Amino acid sequence: MAHPHSGPHARPSKEPVVAGLLLAAGGGRRLGGRPKALLEHRGRPLVEHAVRVLRDGGCGPIHVVLGAASDRVRERAELAGCVLVDNPDWEQGMGSSLRAGLESLAGTGADAALVSLVDQPGIGAAAVSRVRAAYGSRDALAAAAYEGERGHPVLFGADHWKGVAASAVGDRGARAYLQEHAASVALIECGDIAQAYDIDTAEDLTHLEQGRSGT
Incomplete structure (x- = not known):
């Protein structure tokens, strides 16, 4: 009897583990100090939507880096099944949250981390999956x-x-690393399925959807 993983059409014995890493620590300085994770989108905190996008896009486990108002985020947002990572240095910028998130993934056996930002609700599961x-x-x-x-x-x-x-470091996140390794970065065009706006200012709040989602 043939081994289930033998032969010319054998599947890999181990599916890659691509963790979702959500950076959700921002304090919303230009939003009057409203933590971005708690902005309301479709009737729920924005961080919940961002986690769902990672899950629906095929990522797991999901690690969420919290910073501003982390206690309130834990109380108000439904984040069951996520690993919550506190970044006490969140005010230093996105770089500190990225470091904290990657450190939390070390030793988990994950093969890759897919990093997303909590304040980009125009980027959905289709782009994550792609x-x-x-x-x-x-x-x-x-x-x-x-x-x-x-x-x-x-x-x-x-x-x-x-x-x-x-x-x-600072707010540059991985920008310097990606520039240094630009020749190795595969660019995956997603402009046909997603919009890459940020929620940074009061004017940007119009991108958030009011009411409750039926999903």
Whole structure:
């Protein structure tokens, strides 16, 4: 009897583990200090929507980096099944949250981290799934692109985590690392299925949907 994984059409014995890493620590300074994770979208905190997008896009486990008002986020948001990571240095910028998130994934056995931002509700599960599909090995580097311009989500194979963490300072996040390795970054065009706006100012709040989602 043939082994189930033998033969020319054998499936890999182990599916890659692509973790979702959601950066949700921002304090919303230009929003009057309203933590971005708690902005209301479809009747619920925005962080819940962002977690659902990662799950529906095929990522797991999900690690969520919290910072501003982390106690309130834990109380008000339904984040069951997520690993919640506190970043006490969140005011230093996105780089500190990226470092905290990657450190939380070290030793979990994850093969890659797909990084998304809580304040980009125009990027849905379809874009996450498309970027996740770019994983080929633990040295993978891929990013969504919008009309050819690099954006989020970004996929980092585990071989890159130490390098990314070492270069992640201030609000630049992984920008310097991605620029340094630009020739290796697979750009996955997602402009046809997602919008890459940020919720940064009061004017941007119009992008959030009122009422409750039926899903």
